[in-house]
Amino acid sequence: MKILLIEDDLMIGQSLSQFLKGEGYAVNWCQNGKSGSEAIKVETYELVLLDLGLPDISGLEVLNNIRAAKIMTPVLILTARDAIDDRVAGLNAGADDYLVKPFALAELEARVRALLRRTTGHTNSILSNGEISLDTVSKILHFREAAFTLSAREYAVIYALMESPGKVWSRAQLEERLYGWQEEVESNAVEYHIHQLRKKLGTEAIINIRGLGYRVKKS
Template identity: 55%
Template sequence: MRLLLVEDDRMIGESVRAALRQDGFAVDWVRDGRAADETLQSERFDLVLLDLGLPQRDGLDVLRALRARQDATPVIVLTARDALEDRVAGLDAGADDYLVKPFELDELAARMRAVLRRHGGRADTAMECDSVRLDPATKQVTLRGEPVMLSAREIAVLEALMLRPGAILSRAQLEDRLYGWGDEIESNAVTVYIHQLRRKLGADFIKNVRGVGYYVGRPA
């Protein structure tokens, strides 16, 4: 899953990015509002973590511009602005959630899961397809009720596919969910992860449309 972190404080940005990458997220990071606005106009993300007090352009302006473009990408505001009127302004501008600094990374992760769950129209935290169940909160995967050990990258590929059952995702789309800017992308990485998932979850669980991409479940 690919995230955009918009944060001008280097210490906060580095700690949040490191923690999320350890959880298997692909995290891109910009440090001012103008860069955030330009990036959001040219690239697609699954979630945005947005500070408000930014150089170049205020985070609320970035958020309002995003919604004015009819872009429904989920946004969680991360800010030191804790006054009631600030929280109301952020939510009214289109934020999906609002978290005041300082915050615990565990709470941020839980709020991210909740926002993504609502955005995907799901009430349950876990996703199921055929005999495979994935709980993003715990990173636990089971096959017919039995636990299956997967790496963080394998879980990232599996989650991307299970979030949209029946939808075909290309190799490039899966790479976007695995790697952030500056990460070295191995040419056959997605193929390797798909092979490992098929070995652990069943050869027929992930289907392939030659020259197009991969999907789970019934084709859309």
């Protein structure tokens, strides 16, 4: 779950990045509109968090650039502008949701989860293949009669696998879900987190496809 954050305010950007990483998201943070417009073109993101009041070009111009490039990644606008006209302009330009500052971090994450569910075709907060279930609100993993709490990166790995049961995820693809730009990719990190998950679920729950990657069983 990789998120592009486009926010010029240093304190807000740091706070949101830290919070989202702690919740299992990988975050790339741009502090102006031009770099944000370029970032969305060179990497794939599950969501964009976009401030309107950027120092170089406006957030609305960034949004127009994104949609003009036929990039349909969901965009959640974060702004202090609470006038109806501003909200309508953002939604008409192609935004998927709107959150007015200041906001509670719990509400932000709830809206993030809702947008991710919409884009992946899931109707509720439970990802399941019939054997394993992941509650994306509580971040509790259920397997048979047991329930397990997860670290942020364990959650990121199992979320990816449970998003599309049966799909094979390469090591590089899973690393993309774990790390943002400024974070050093740890050696064997994916293998370590898979190992930790298998300790909870058993060795058969996550299947290693030699030379390709990992998957969970399709329901």
